[in-house]
Amino acid sequence: MSRNVTILGAGLVGSLLAIILRKRGHDVTLYERRPDMRAAHMSAGKSINLAMSARGWKALDLAGLRAEMEPIAIPMYGRYLHQPDGQTAFQPYSKNNEAIYSVSRGELNKKLMTLAEENGVNIHFEHRCTQVDVPNNALRLAHNGEEHVVTTDLLFGADGAFSALRASYTHMDRVNSSQHYLEYGYKELAILPGANGEWLMEKNALHIWPRGKYMMIALPNTDGTFTCTMFMPFEGEVSFSKLQTEADVHKLFDEQFADAKALMPTLIHDFFANPTSSLITTHIFPWHYKDRSALIGDAAHAIVPFYGQGMNAGFEDCTVLSGLMDRHGDDWATILPAYERLRKPNGDAVASLALTNFVEMRDKVADPRFLQRKKIEKELGTRYPHQFISVYEMVSFSHIPYSTAIQCIQAQDRLLEQVMAEGDFFDNIAHDSFCDRIGHWVADYHKAVQQLDFG
Numbered sequence: 040m041s042r043n044v045t046i047l048g049a050g051l052v053g054s055l056l057a058i059i060l061r062k063r064g065h066d067v068t069l070y071e072r073r074p075d076m077r078a079a080h081m082s083a084g085k086s087i088n089l090a091m092s093a094r095g096w097k098a099l100d101l102a103g104l105r106a107e108m109e110p111i112a113i114p115m116y117g118r119y120l121h122q123p124d125g126q127t128a129f130q131p132y133s134k135n136n137e138a139i140y141s142v143s144r145g146e147l148n149k150k151l152m153t154l155a156e157e158n159g160v161n162i163h164f165e166h167r168c169t170q171v172d173v174p175n176n177a178l179r180l181a182h183n184g185e186e187h188v189v190t191t192d193l194l195f196g197a198d199g200a201f202s203a204l205r206a207s208y209t210h211m212d213r214v215n216s217s218q219h220y221l222e223y224g225y226k227e228l229a230i231l232p233g234a235n236g237e238w239l240m241e242k243n244a245l246h247i248w249p250r251g252k253y254m255m256i257a258l259p260n261t262d263g264t265f266t267c268t269m270f271m272p273f274e275g276e277v278s279f280s281k282l283q284t285e286a287d288v289h290k291l292f293d294e295q296f297a298d299a300k301a302l303m304p305t306l307i308h309d310f311f312a313n314p315t316s317s318l319i320t321t322h323i324f325p326w327h328y329k330d331r332s333a334l335i336g337d338a339a340h341a342i343v344p345f346y347g348q349g350m351n352a353g354f355e356d357c358t359v360l361s362g363l364m365d366r367h368g369d370d371w372a373t374i375l376p377a378y379e380r381l382r383k384p385n386g387d388a389v390a391s392l393a394l395t396n397f398v399e400m401r402d403k404v405a406d407p408r409f410l411q412r413k414k415i416e417k418e419l420g421t422r423y424p425h426q427f428i429s430v431y432e433m434v435s436f437s438h439i440p441y442s443t444a445i446q447c448i449q450a451q452d453r454l455l456e457q458v459m460a461e462g463d464f465f466d467n468i469a470h471d472s473f474c475d476r477i478g479h480w481v482a483d484y485h486k487a488v489q490q491l492d493f494g
């Protein structure tokens with residue numbers, strides 16, 4: 040039986056979900072608070088580009104959008120590290136030359152909206168949901184200064200980190216929710232192309248300037264530019280609050296980011312024109328109400344961006360929901376609790392992974408011992424391809440649940456500590472006895488990991 044389905048938010052996840060539901064014959068309406076970004080000249084939101092990895096691509100397959108996105112997605116095969124003295128190093132993401140892909144948020148969102156409309160989804164722009172009467176599935180919508188109420192059979196809140204449906208859930212009995220702001224903010228800056236439109240740094244990498252308590256990253260765009268993001272504490276010795284004048288910004292960049300600064304002719308303008316934005320992690324439980332409504336994407340699990348997994352996780356929510364529809368047809372009383380049971384632990388896990396990756400990116404990657412460890416991880420993966428897969432590879436290049444990947448961290452740390460305690464790995468592997476020992480440790484690791492649920 041087809042249902043009347045309403046989705047709040049025509050962002051990345053809402054638009055994708057609309058396509059999936061419409062393809063199954065549901066009558067789908069989307070309400071989006073912003074104007075139509077395809078017509079209005081406006082930014083698509085918080086970041087200009089996004090890293091898309093395996094989970095994201097899989098969901099795009101469901102929508103049939105992979106072929107359209109692939110030509111405009113730039114593979115990034117690893118981290119390209121920039122030290123303050125100008126020295127650089129490359130750290131590959133995987134043993135198999137796998138990549139995460141820099142895609143334009145705006146282009147992706149536009150394509151998803153257009154495909155949704157082509158499939159018969161109705162998108163109402165400049166309609167902001169202000170409140171939901173959850174038991175009655177009645178939503179209050181503000182449009183052109185007036186408010187009206189619509190009701191629906193089934194409702195999804197795909198309305199981002201500050202979701203109206205999420206806020207309405209929090210007013211109900213026995214709903215637990217939390218939000219936590221990081222003491223860090225971020226600001227977007229730009230590296231411009233060369234005279235012939237060429238990229239002025241390695242194009243196929245994610246660039247990082249790790250500086251301990253703060254960092255800058257840069258992802259490539261198709262037009263020869265890079266979008267840089269500076270992550271820094273709001274307050275403190277080196278912080279946004281200390282960067283008040285042009286001279287302050289020049290000094291920091293001369294001392295810490297000289298190689299990038301040479302490629303940033305618009306630095307001062309960008310720094311003072313662009314906002315300093317905050318970063319938040321949210322948790323909520325439950326994620327659904329009876330067979331009537333559910334949260335999805337950032338509305339269910341807003342996470343800090345440091346693993347590049349927020350959109351990927353939201354897209355995976357859609358893949359899982361789609362699988363449940365395959366199994367249970369239109370039985371939403373079964374589908375929604377199952378969706379919550381499968382996804383909530385993964386939302387929690389990816390939130391935690393994202394926070395941990397911040398420490399790795401801004402601090403650990405500058406440590407030679409850490410870089411050595413990454414090289415050893417790669418070598419182990421090559422020597423024992425069926426027994427050793429790193430946590431990073433699980434998160435970015437597989438569909439292993441995030442909640443399983445996070446449980447492998449301890450075992451992986453133990454293995455690497457064992458191997459590194461023996462001295463120089465790349466000298467030692469010439470010796471059979473060392474290789475035998477490693478073989479046993481890797482087998483132990485594999486055994487420990489196999490006890491976990493791989494979904």
Ligand SMILES: Cc1cc2nc3c(=O)[nH]c(=O)nc-3n(C[C@H](O)[C@H](O)[C@H](O)COP(=O)(O)OP(=O)(O)OC[C@H]3O[C@@H](n4cnc5c(N)ncnc54)[C@H](O)[C@@H]3O)c2cc1C
Pocket residue numbers: 047048049050051052053070071072073084085086088089090091166167168169197198199200201202203225268335336337338344346347348349350351352353
């Ligand atoms: C700096 C930064 C970098 C990031 N980089 C990556 C990355 O590299 N890889 C990755 O996977 N993820 C990344 N993310 C996370 C990613 O942006 C989000 O996870 C993703 O956009 C979530 O999609 P969504 O559709 O759930 O929410 P959103 O993209 O926020 O879309 C929500 C939509 O709902 C609309 N809306 C909001 N409130 C209402 C309302 N009351 N009524 C109607 N409509 C409403 C909004 O206008 C918006 O269009 C990054 C995030 C940030 C901040």
Ligand SMILES: NC(=O)C1=CN([C@@H]2O[C@H](COP(=O)(O)OP(=O)(O)OC[C@H]3O[C@@H](n4cnc5c(N)ncnc54)[C@H](OP(=O)(O)O)[C@@H]3O)[C@@H](O)[C@H]2O)C=CC1
Pocket residue numbers: 083084085086199200201317318319320337341342343344
């Ligand atoms: N996890 C994170 O750290 C964050 C992730 N994001 C994600 O980034 C993407 C794009 O974001 P973008 O649309 O640019 O987000 P914005 O920051 O522009 O926020 C969109 C709207 O959300 C509301 N909002 C913002 N901050 C708050 C707040 N502190 N309390 C209540 N409401 C707030 C505002 O609505 P109003 O005008 O009604 O006040 C704002 O206009 C989305 O995926 C979003 O979910 C966004 C911010 C942080």
Ligand SMILES: Nc1ccccc1C(=O)C[C@H](N)C(=O)O
Pocket residue numbers: 089090118139245256268344345346347348396400
């Ligand atoms: N997209 C991002 C946005 C902000 C911060 C990090 C990313 C990443 O993608 C990091 C990448 N996964 C890494 O581990 O090097």
